[in-house]
Amino acid sequence: MAESILDAFKKDHTVKERDFSKKVKVGIIGTGWIAEAHVKAYKKCPDVEIVALADLIPGKAEAFCDRYSVGDNIAFFPSHKELIDSGMCDAVSVCTYNATHAECTIYALNHGVSVLLEKPMCVTLDEAVEICKADKASNAVLSIGFQPRFDENMKMLKRIVQSGELGRIYYIQTGGGRRRGIPTPFGTSFIEKETAGIGALGDIGCYSLDMVLNSIGYPKPLTVSGYKSDFFGKSPDFPHHDKFGVDDFAAGFIRLEGDIILDFRIAWAMNLDTPGDTIIMGTKASVRVPSTECWNGSIGGPLVIYKEIAGEQVETIVPEKENEADCFDIKIRSFIDAVKEGGAAPVPSSEILYNQAIIDGISRSAELGREIEIVIPEI
Ligand SMILES: NC(=O)c1ccc[n+]([C@@H]2O[C@H](COP(=O)([O-])OP(=O)(O)OC[C@H]3O[C@@H](n4cnc5c(N)ncnc54)[C@H](O)[C@@H]3O)[C@@H](O)[C@H]2O)c1
DSSP: OOOOOOGGGOOOTTTOOTTTEEEOEEEEESSTTTTTHHHHHHTTTTTTEEEEEEEETTTTTHHHHHHHTOSSSSSEEHHHHHHHTTTTSSSSEEEEGGGGGHHHHHHHHHHOOOEEESSSSOOSSHHHHHOOOOOOHHHSEEEEEEEGGGGGHHHHHHHHHHTTTTTEEEEEEEEEEEEBOOOOOOTTTOOHHHSSSOHHHHHHHHHHHHHHEEEEHHOOOOEEEEEETTTSSTTTSTTTTTTTTSEEEEEEEEEEEETOOOOOOEHHHHHSSSSEEEEEESEEEEEEEOOOOOOBOOOOOOEEEEEEEEEEEEEEEOOOOSSOOHHHOOOOHHHHHHHHHHHOOOOOOOHHHHHHHHHHHHHHHHHHOOOOOOOOOOO
């Protein structure tokens, strides 16, 4: 059907033409579960050439290459160091387990190689600070892999908050989780202390935190009272209980700059269907995000805005939006665009530093059994 002249007004005029003749050479560090999604998304970019794979486990990268038909002339390396030292890559995806996120990312940035780093950013706040310092000192791009950022409903949530319709934000509740869902489908790297470092708190908690903190503009966290437990992972009923060394439930009460309270809870397993919806309460209106699968950006139903109009208590249902492309594909594409254009990182480390500071704070406060101050050094 012929386009109406009016259709021109519906188009997003910010989309730029891409020069696909200029190729980006990409390496994948860590060839486990999530690396497959990276390869599939990179393959949709005509200007990306995957040239190298690295994994600590001998033969794993080669087998991965065969299984996913990564390419014919791929170079294989025994760790991130050799891959970066080869000088073959303009950019890398760091798809390693959490415990090696920091060392791989810092090494790449120090060698001028751009990084798409899987979430969570790392394990501790100290590591996050070192990553941010390396990012600041480097000319390369560092983006953190939060694909829900590219979900249209998540973007709408941010637009609602940023529009000022809610007034002054003073209280937020967020979190989520699964009734039974300790992630061990492809091994135990998510549940062992040495590889994961943190459990549900970092794995899916980082998404819930990013959803609300990104919406309100990432204010600085000041104090936290945290809790974490491992009742399900350590239960003899759980097949890998002998390896379980992280949290399967965590909660925190966080005070943010601007006198905002953030009430958070996250579970890999619980005797409950959901620990609740996400709510952002403001002086003029509040918004509810029905309980979400926060890790993939999906919402459990339309966003609802509650406010008073002309003395009446009214609710506005925000129509759900469809994504034009898969959020994971957009995460990869936006990273490549930033690498090529030398532009700003789609998900900058300076924001996720606060996300990691809260995760670290909940963990430390839980271990100390009291509220603590969150101290973030200058970068
Ligand atoms: N964005 C998402 O939707 C999503 C989904 C799943 C996992 N993740 C994240 O991706 C990361 C990886 O998860 P996974 O399930 O693929 O883990 P995995 O354990 O299956 O794979 C990680 C691989 O990294 C390798 N590795 C570790 N350190 C290395 C190093 N220095 N050099 C080279 N290889 C190294 C390991 O040998 C392992 O094969 C985790 O941080 C996880 O939170 C993100």
